[in-house]
Amino acid sequence: MIVEGGRIRDLSDAGWASLDVLWQASDPMACLGEALRGRLTDHSPGDIEWLAPVDAQEVWAAGVTYLRSKTARMEESEFSATAYDRVYEAERPELFFKAMPAKVVGPGQPVAVRRDSAWTVPEPELALVLNPRGEVVGYTVGNDMSARDIEGDNLLYLPQAKIYTGSCALGPWMVLGPDETAARAWTIGVRIRRGGGEVFAGQTEVGRLKRRFADLAAWLFRAQAFPHGAVLLTGTGVVPPDDFSLQAGDEVEIEVSGIGQLINPVVVV
Numbered sequence: 001m002i003v004e005g006g007r008i009r010d011l012s013d014a015g016w017a018s019l020d021v022l023w024q025a026s027d028p029m030a031c032l033g034e035a036l037r038g039r040l041t042d043h044s045p046g047d048i049e050w051l052a053p054v055d056a057q058e059v060w061a062a063g064v065t066y067l068r069s070k071t072a073r074m075e076e077s078e079f080s081a082t083a084y085d086r087v088y089e090a091e092r093p094e095l096f097f098k099a100m101p102a103k104v105v106g107p108g109q110p111v112a113v114r115r116d117s118a119w120t121v122p123e124p125e126l127a128l129v130l131n132p133r134g135e136v137v138g139y140t141v142g143n144d145m146s147a148r149d150i151e152g153d154n155l156l157y158l159p160q161a162k163i164y165t166g167s168c169a170l171g172p173w174m175v176l177g178p179d180e181t182a183a184r185a186w187t188i189g190v191r192i193r194r195g196g197g198e199v200f201a202g203q204t205e206v207g208r209l210k211r212r213f214a215d216l217a218a219w220l221f222r223a224q225a226f227p228h229g230a231v232l233l234t235g236t237g238v239v240p241p242d243d244f245s246l247q248a249g250d251e252v253e254i255e256v257s258g259i260g261q262l263i264n265p266v267v268v269v
Ligand code: DO4
Pocket: 061, 062, 063, 064, 065, 066, 069, 070, 073, 094, 123, 144, 146, 158, 234, 235, 236
């Protein structure tokens, strides 16, 4: 589906069976323009279930790319504090695997707190959509759910803190076209609601991200091929206070100003 001038238009009528059509094109915007000139069915919003904008793309994540993230992580973990300090300054970024496409949740689907974690937070992040050549072709909204107590206990537990059922949400919108300069002017905000009230709200600017988009993408593609492209979360710059943890029944709303909102309920797994 594409939303164009308020109309929801069906790209499967142009023969698009998957996002691969777009990522294999040398000029995705031209490819999209050509599809839009065809006869595409219009849908009304009530007929559509929006999904995460991935079909065959792995999701990876960069970490400690904002000063706020470095500080929070050094505080949560005396044991690994120097590792966070060093990676923030290093040429090589922290990159970690986050989710297989089938495990990513879309809007309205639950994100989760592990039942063995007493301190879990959402990480609102700008996600880069990368084509198989490692070029940034678009952006979406991401939530890199993180169990801070597990991560803080020992850095070697990072995969358990970061990868579990309901730990990665993306979407629903994917924006194509803006360059990095335009995207750096966007804000990233998060609101957490509980029992009808708001229990946390925070915001940062994409411009505070320490690394360039192309640099992060180049490190990810340095020694690994992604024939279907990939999605790369760029790190968080918003961290709730240390006494805050998500609970079942909460609702997490993440908004990137140039893209839109991603809203998910919270469950325990
Ligand atoms: O090093 C741990 C993960 C960092 C992270 O996910 C972030 O900074 O967003």
